[in-house]
Amino acid sequence: MTPQKPAPTPRAFMLSFDDGPLPGKTDAVLDVLSRFRGEDGEPLRAGFFMVGDAPERFLAGRRYFAPYELWWRKGSMRRHPELVARALAEGHIIGNHTVHHVWARWPAYRHMDAVREEIQGWEEHAEAAGWNHPTAPRLFRAPYLLHTPTMTAAATELGYRIVGGQTVGDATPRNGLRAVEQQIRHILNTPDTQPALLIFHDIRPVTTCHLGALLDRLQLEGHDLRHFSA
Template sequence: MYFINAPFFLRWYYPNVTFNRPRTAKKVYLTFDDGPIPEITPSILDTLAEYGIKATFFCVGENIERNPDLFARLLAEGHRIGNHTQNHLKGWDTADEVYLDNVARCQQLTKTSLFRPPYARAKKSQLKQLYKNFEVVFWDVISGDFDTAITPEQCYQNVIKYVQNGSIIVFHDNLKAIPRVSYALPKTIDYLLERGYEFDVL
């Protein structure tokens, strides 16, 4: 189960997490989780380059190690990097010491001030420690591109239904997401540009 639009109770439970940027400016923030991987990250980068858009990539450390040239391309093209743990760990199922060490391993590669817990599932005890060094970022719109039960069009509709000023939008550069992100990302960008939105990094 996942929520396309971050509900009130989630914001209440995680009061120190960033769900969106200020609503005053007509800006949105594209973010991508789980990469970089050769099967989809280059295509996403090509799409962003075509539109002249910068995004924020929450990278998994082991994928950085497997694909250093792709990670170098992310940096060279001006995208912002976030920490998404070394091995895409679910914090709820992981001892605090193990989880925090895993984040630290990824941090050696990412050297960032942004962290997003995989699955949006981290214990408050883990987050308490992470707040000391990171802005912990969730989202207020998640595309659902990882969900193989939805169509690419449904993925696109998920985004445009809830997007507003300051929205942090999540797509994924992982294998499951490929059919949906490939379809929905350019359509989403076109939709938002037509309505006067600007794109920025976190």
């Protein structure tokens, strides 16, 4: 008789969301999060790495986004400050994801001045929406997780902490619920004493439609949902 493999040890995990805010998407994610609690019993705190003001039109986005980018309709703190304000009011943490969601390999972003403008320009939109510059955590996640030396140097110089994480695959074209579930389980079934920081995208349909059910199943399996901390 072949011995059965032991079940994976449940693992702690935290949530973060990139590329919002976008009406009908970010608010749906906030609605889902409002019914979950962290390890202390308080309303769950997640991290939202928001975009300052992504272009509204496809061709305008070509100047900033990665050449392979298909999901061109991204968030804007400038156009949707009410979603930023709601996230903050509900206890979530806002992080810097640049003004335009820039792909760091474009020639312009090899230069510190251009990257500084993207990071500091984000702050203007965040502050207008209620982000408190002196007291709020200063967290930075590069779009596409492309933390080039220039990106990292500029963010560090401006007092930001670089935040990584592990993507759940919801930004991959043609990935549906099953693919996302498989990626999450691969992450959580990898032994580690540290909580996993999962990266979702609050502008993606697979996330807005299925986040609640995903979290319910993960908790039923014994995984430990915790407050975002970076």
